[in-house]
Amino acid sequence: MAASVSDLQMKAKEAFIDDRFVLSVELNTQAIDLNPNNAELFADRAQANIKLANFTGITNCVVEVVVDANKAIQLDPSATKAYLRKGTACIELKEYQTAKVALETGSSLAPGDSRFTKLIEECDQRIAEENSTAVVQKASTAPAVSSPQASNSTTVPSATPAKQKIRHDFYQKSEEVVVTIFAKGIPAKNVSIDYGEQIMSATIDLPGQEPYMLQNRLFGKIVPSKCTYEVLSTKIEIRLAKAEPIHWTSLEFVKENIATQRINVSSGAHKPVYPSSKPAGADWDKLEAQVKQEEKNEKLDGDAPLNKFFRDIYSDADEDTRRAMCKSFVESNGTVLSTNWKEVGAKKVEGSPPDY
Numbered sequence: 001m002a003a004s005v006s007d008l009q010m011k012a013k014e015a016f017i018d019d020r021f022v023l024s025v026e027l028n029t030q031a032i033d034l035n036p037n038n039a040e041l042f043a044d045r046a047q048a049n050i051k052l053a054n055f056t057g058i059t060n061c062v063v064e065v066v067v068d069a070n071k072a073i074q075l076d077p078s079a080t081k082a083y084l085r086k087g088t089a090c091i092e093l094k095e096y097q098t099a100k101v102a103l104e105t106g107s108s109l110a111p112g113d114s115r116f117t118k119l120i121e122e123c124d125q126r127i128a129e130e131n132s133t134a135v136v137q138k139a140s141t142a143p144a145v146s147s148p149q150a151s152n153s154t155t156v157p158s159a160t161p162a163k164q165k166i167r168h169d170f171y172q173k174s175e176e177v178v179v180t181i182f183a184k185g186i187p188a189k190n191v192s193i194d195y196g197e198q199i200m201s202a203t204i205d206l207p208g209q210e211p212y213m214l215q216n217r218l219f220g221k222i223v224p225s226k227c228t229y230e231v232l233s234t235k236i237e238i239r240l241a242k243a244e245p246i247h248w249t250s251l252e253f254v255k256e257n258i259a260t261q262r263i264n265v266s267s268g269a270h271k272p273v274y275p276s277s278k279p280a281g282a283d284w285d286k287l288e289a290q291v292k293q294e295e296k297n298e299k300l301d302g303d304a305p306l307n308k309f310f311r312d313i314y315s316d317a318d319e320d321t322r323r324a325m326c327k328s329f330v331e332s333n334g335t336v337l338s339t340n341w342k343e344v345g346a347k348k349v350e351g352s353p354p355d356y
Contacts, residue, residue: 005035009044016048022327024048026345039076042068046085052326053092063215065089067201069102070194080110087119093217095197096126098224166204166212174245177222179238181214188231193238195224198253200240217253220246313339320345 003011012027028045035041046068053062069086072079083106090099100123107116170179183204190205198221204212218240226241314325320341328338331349338344 003030005031005038005041008034009041012044012048016044016051019051021048021052022323022330025052025326026323037075039072039079039082042072042075043079043081043085046072046082046089050085050088050092052330062089062092063199063201063217066093066196066199067194067203067213067215070201078109080106080113082106083109084113084115084119087116087123090196090199091119091122091126093196093198094126095199096123096130098197098199099123100127164206164209166206168214170251172242172248175242177218177240177242177248177251179214179240179251181212181236181238182234183212183236184234186231186236191229191231191236193229193236195222195227195240197221197224200227200238202236202238204236216251219248219250219253220244 008027008031012024012031015021015024015027025045025048028041028048032038032041032045046065049065049068050062053065066086066089069082069089072082073086076082083102087099087103087106090096090102100120103116103120103123107113107120110116164183166181166183168179168181170177172178179200179202181202181204183206186204186206190207192203194201198218200214200216200218200222202212202214206212221243223241223243227239229236229238314322317325317339321339324338324341324344328336328344328349336349338349
């Protein structure tokens with residue numbers, strides 16, 4: 001007999017208390033599949049993913065927290081737990097302005113909850129530190145001139161086999177980054193785009209297929225209020241307003257400190273020429289092959305090649321594979337990494353001693 005939503009929810013809470021966060025996420029997901037309009041389920045899964053991210057250090061888990069919290073708030077604007085989850089996740093992502101807005105809203109709904117007050121104070125402190133750092137950098141660093149040029153990201157297929165193959169690309173100007181998701185014949189009502197201080201989340205409901213999701217912690221900060229998107233017959237075009245006129249070397253955030261250059265827009269007769277957003281003149285297959293070849297030829301030292309290999313597997317994997325990786329890594333204390341959910345989902349993964 002199939003488990004009910006209430007049974008799954010209760011078991012998910014028990015798993016969370018027992019520090020079995022992967023199982024808690026899985027049980028909440030099963031409950032959401034049965035009742036996708038329950039805000040509390042999304043808030044509970046967000047909390048489990050916060051704990052899972054703390055154990056694994058996987059940024060994608062934190063981004064998923066923001067997505068779940070936004071969904072919970074959409075279903076129930078009075079869900080104080082959802083605002084707390086969103087604020088906590090955004091602080092982890094260094095999205096202090098976005099975190100503060102969410103926390104202040106939650107605090108207004110639960111004025112006696114000291115957790116909101118403490119986190120808001122932390123946001124104020126972090127924002128002040130960022131502002132003081134920005135002032136010092138402006139005073140000591142002269143902006144350099146950099147010619148804007150188009151950038152291309154690796155093609156990302158949909159998470160599961162789909163009838164329509166979805167991919168994305170991006171290019172940039174001095175003041176904005178334009179992300180293009182190539183998907184034909186998508187109704188505007190099937191497209192949902194959310195923006196944060198340094199987050200973009202795009203969800204496309206595909207008839208008869210799994211939803212396509214593009215969730216990124218972005219290379220640089222954006223101004224959410226100035227971001228827009230347009231659904232066209234062959235693509236969805238998302239315009240991200242840059243908070244600073246710096247050159248993005250990639251769409252996604254990278255941990256390594258990368259020296260970025262400010263883009264100066266000349267006021268003289270020679271105006272900068274930017275690449276067109278029309279894809280007709282570009283050979284996308286050729287560009288994709290070039291990017292893959294560059295990644296293949298990239299030389300990394302120490303454990304970096306292995307870590308990059310695992311990150312690539314996780315970023316391109318479907319939901320079951322990600323669950324398997326997280327569950328096996330956490331339960332084995334970092335000694336086992338499996339991609340087979342059918343194998344590891346049914347039992348606890350025991351640690352494996354290293355081979356000498």
